[in-house]
Amino acid sequence: MSRWKKLGVIAGGNALPLTVAAATAARNEDIFFVRLKGLADPELDQYPGVDCALGEAGKIIRSLKDANCDAVLLAGMVQRPELKDLKVDWRGAAILPGLLAAASKGDGAILEFLVKTLESEGFIVIGVDEAVNDLLATEGAIGKVTPDAQSLSDIRKAAAVVRALGEFDVGQGAVVANGLVLAIEAAEGTDAMLDRCGTLPNNIQAGGVLVKRPKPGQELRVDLPVIGTETIRRAAAVGLSGIAIEASVALIVDRPKVIELADEAGLFVYGFKEVDLRNA
Numbered sequence: 001m002s003r004w005k006k007l008g009v010i011a012g013g014n015a016l017p018l019t020v021a022a023a024t025a026a027r028n029e030d031i032f033f034v035r036l037k038g039l040a041d042p043e044l045d046q047y048p049g050v051d052c053a054l055g056e057a058g059k060i061i062r063s064l065k066d067a068n069c070d071a072v073l074l075a076g077m078v079q080r081p082e083l084k085d086l087k088v089d090w091r092g093a094a095i096l097p098g099l100l101a102a103a104s105k106g107d108g109a110i111l112e113f114l115v116k117t118l119e120s121e122g123f124i125v126i127g128v129d130e131a132v133n134d135l136l137a138t139e140g141a142i143g144k145v146t147p148d149a150q151s152l153s154d155i156r157k158a159a160a161v162v163r164a165l166g167e168f169d170v171g172q173g174a175v176v177a178n179g180l181v182l183a184i185e186a187a188e189g190t191d192a193m194l195d196r197c198g199t200l201p202n203n204i205q206a207g208g209v210l211v212k213r214p215k216p217g218q219e220l221r222v223d224l225p226v227i228g229t230e231t232i233r234r235a236a237a238v239g240l241s242g243i244a245i246e247a248s249v250a251l252i253v254d255r256p257k258v259i260e261l262a263d264e265a266g267l268f269v270y271g272f273k274e275v276d277l278r279n280a
Contacts, residue, residue: 004071004124006030007131008064011040011049012076015228015253016128020075021047023132032067034060039078054078058091061121071124073131074114074222077189109169111222127221128251135255137271139247143259145268147242150178151209155244155270156277157181158211166216172225175240177208185212190227191234198238206239213246220249227269228253232261242268 007024011017011033018041024031033040033049040051050063064072088096095117102113115125129136141147147155158176161184165171171185175197182205185193190212197205212225227243227250235243242262245252252258252269262269 002029002071004126006032006067006069006071007126008032008034008067008069008072008123010034010036010060010072010074011044012036012074012078013039013041014077014226015041016075016226016251017041018043019135019253020073020128020131032064032069034063036076036078039076053087055086055088055092057095057117058089061091061118064123065121069123071126072118073126073128074111075128112219115219115222125221128224135251135253137245137247137250137252139271139273142252142255142262142269142271143267144263145242145266147209147244147268147270150207151241151268154179154209155211155272158209159213159244159246159272159277162211162213163216166218169215172215173210173212175205175208175210177205177240180204182208191230194231194234194238194240197240203239207241208239210235210240210243211245212243212250214249225250226253227251227258229257229261232258232265232267232269236261236265236267240267242270244268244270244272247271247273 009017009020009031021031031047033044033047035044035049035051037051037053052060098113102109118125154176157179158174161174161181162172173185173190173193175183182200183193183197212227214220214225225245227245231243258269
């Protein structure tokens with residue numbers, strides 16, 4: 001039984017909002033989408049909703065309330081906009097000083113500010129994992145391939161790198177191969193980071209691993225680490241051995257297809273726990 005009556009989704013890019021739509025439709029639950037212009041997938045047009053610019057905070061909040069939404073979910077990728085291009089309405093202008101103050105501290109602070117703003121309007125803010133039950137990564141190998149001893153060592157190092165850089169709000173991912181840190185995710189995102197690995201000389205990324213985990217202190221209702229079919233394709237294209245994600249706090253979109261593609265490519269997909277890193 002849901003703890004809300006009607007869910008509103010503020011939808012950015014990638015497949016995650018569509019996954020939420022399919023899950024709620026399967027449960028015959030009402031849903032309403034705020035489709036962010038230039039970001040949301042056009043397939044979301046088939047669901048009840050409205051198109052809003054990123055800076056139209058007043059329109060977003062008013063639309064959610066007019067649709068009788070009592071819970072809100074932020075789903076999908078949103079790149080930080082250029083402030084000079086951000087067109088704001090009256091509500092957007094009112095929250096802009098607080099948003100700018102948060103922006104100076106990093107993306108994590110921006111998300112926390114947005115959550116608090118929505119809560120101050122009376123909405124229940126939920127995480128994607130609460131709307132879609134089977135998205136969270138489970139512990140251990142997910143598929144036929146398992147990491148060997150070297151890969152497990154690389155997983156531990158990459159996970160430690162992400163944790164150590166967390167206070168700087170850098171990113172949620174790192175690539176390590178044979179003990180060598182090859183890449184750290186920053187503003188470019190996971191896909192671009194993996195593509196960057198493919199430009200390294202002498203194929204040094206071969207046999208490496210991608211690790212994704214939340215940053216320390218992260219607001220877990222928004223921006224959980226996500227992998228999907230495109231992550232598998234790009235990891236395979238640059239010669240990695242596999243992908244590791246922190247179990248219970250990372251999402252796998254389209255799990256059956258992810259497993260199929262990973263098995264075909266000979267890649268492992270592995271869910272680790274914090275205790276595994278400490279006991280190694």
